[in-house]
Amino acid sequence: MGSPARIAVIGVGNEFRRDDGVGRVVAARLLERARSGALPPDTVVEACDGDPARLMGLWEGARLAVVVDAAHAHPGTAGRIHRIQLDAERLGHPSATSSHGLGLGEAVDLARVLRRLPERLVVYAVEGADGSLGTGLTPAVADVVEPLADAVEDEILRYRAAQAGGER
Structure with a gap:
């Protein structure tokens, strides 16, 4: 088997619009983990404002891309996490x-x-x-940062293990 494929983790958001910054906060946690060796060495962790061209540039060449972003849902529950997986060209329509x-x-x-x-x-x-101007996450959203960073880390490690086992 050749060298492992690059993994991209992208935290999307604006840290000056309260909860909209959750993707960037999770990305910062994951960057700390990557620096400590908890993530595979081919994992790239970046923050992005959500511009489509920037997003495409950040996931270009990655076999796995994990994006963390704030969402609006109606009705909504602050801190609720939605996981949406798109394989190849299959696109789902999330409720958020x-x-x-x-x-x-x-x-x-x-x-x-x-x-x-x-x-x-x-x-x-x-x-x-809360997506208003200001810094800091609301308590309900701040409470999911660590569990979400854990979920993304698990996602990456499961993907790498499957790849090493010859699965796709």
Whole structure:
């Protein structure tokens, strides 16, 4: 087997719009874990504002991309996490949408047309309570940061184990 495929973790959001920054906070936790060796060495952790071109650039060349973003859902429950997996060109329609005007959905649609989707794209969308100007997450969203970082780490390790075992 050749060298392991790159894994991209992308935390999407704006840290100056309260709960919208949850993706960046989770990415910061995962970056600490990557630096300590808890994640495979080919894991790249980045933050992004949600611009579709930037998202596509960050997951380009990755076999697995994990995106963490804030979401709006109606009705919503602050801190609820949605996991959405897109394999190859299969696209589901989640009950939660990105908190950005343009962003993840448009990036996925455009990447599909351009054939630039990663082999596997997993999105963790966290329902927020407050997207107003300001810093800091609300308590309900802050409470899910560590469990969500754990879930993303487990996602990566399961993927790597499956890849090492010859599965896809």
